[in-house]
């Protein structure tokens with residue numbers, strides 16, 4: 001009797017193990033399963049222009065997919081490396097693998113179809129079906145207006161080609177399994193009207209991935225209840241620094257800032273205005289990973305909309321040690 005019971009338990013165990021192995025096998029073999037859309041994009045002048053703005057100043061594609069000069073404040077792009085690939089996110093910075101942003105100039109993307117690019121940018125599936133690690137913010141880009149993504153694709157197609165190859169991505173176990181389940185179909189939205197300042201600002205805040213640095217995470221997932229309350233450690237090329245609380249809390253956030261203060265803080269880093277020149281940063285000095293210079297190219301109207309949106313998020317009291325992100329020469 002006893003032996004029979006043991007035998008049954010053993011058989012059940014083996015079956016459970018087989019089912020589990022089968023499940024893992026299924027996940028790794030058949031996921032992600034995101035079909036390609038039938039699209040061909042017309043690279044019109046308007047799209048390229050809009051795309052340039054989104055890529056350089058809003059969505060920060062170049063910020064990751066180029067080399068940055070960490071000897072200067074906020075790591076501006078190294079001229080001549082635009083889109084060449086470069087920023088590396090690995091175990092040293094707390095990632096479950098090693099991911100280098102690939103070359104997104106025609107050198108690497110010339111054989112990709114528009115459909116393949118659309119899928120990679122908004123669903124996180126590479127050309128060969130490989131899942132991308134979501135440090136590439138495809139979950140955000142999948143919530144943009146399809147037209148804006150077409151503009152982004154039109155512009156990156158026009159980048160000067162740079163010959164350069166980056167090391168392939170590698171996920172550690174168990175991320176090597178989990179990652180197959182992360183890509184998902186995009187849920188495009190219609191861009192809110194500019195007259196609806198708060199909704200339009202929310203759209204831009206998503207596209208410019210502010211929450212990704214300004215919210216603490218739990219196992220790599222943003223903690224929704226702590227949205228925008230800062231305190232997350234972000235690698236700055238000069239050691240990790242904590243992001244600021246940008247909720248409207250009056251004491252510990254930016255609730256006491258006026259719209260003018262907010263815009264001015266960004267515009268203080270605007271090189272095109274002629275008011276800002278790179279501040280050099282010595283090893284060990286405070287540096288910021290926030291691409292201030294890139295965001296500084298956003299229009300006053302767009303920055304004002306982001307401000308209006310941030311003023312509507314839940315104020316959270318969270319005191320983050322204060323660092324200075326004000327240009328030295330002011």
Ligand code: HEC
Pocket residue numbers: 055059060061062063064065089099100101102104117120121126127131132133135136137141152156169
């Ligand atoms: C926060 C950094 C970051 C930002 C911002 C970012 N990317 Fe990426 N991107 C990456 C990384 C890292 C990878 C590689 C991920 C992997 O292989 O798992 C990647 C992968 C890609 C790929 C797939 C390339 C391939 O060979 O599989 C494309 C295409 C791409 N990014 C385009 C863009 C575009 C366009 C934007 C802006 C709309 C953008 N990225 C913004 C970091 C970023």
Ligand code: HEC
Pocket residue numbers: 205208209210211212213214234241242243244245246253254265288289290291295306323324325
């Ligand atoms: C790559 C990470 C990163 C991204 C992306 C990012 N930030 Fe930041 N941000 C930081 C860090 C770190 C600090 C603190 C150091 C500093 O002031 O530069 C900061 C500081 C700030 C401050 C200054 C607050 C103060 O009290 O002085 C504001 C305002 C701000 N961020 C707004 C934004 C907005 C709006 C966005 C999106 C458009 C954004 N940030 C995107 C990392 C980031």
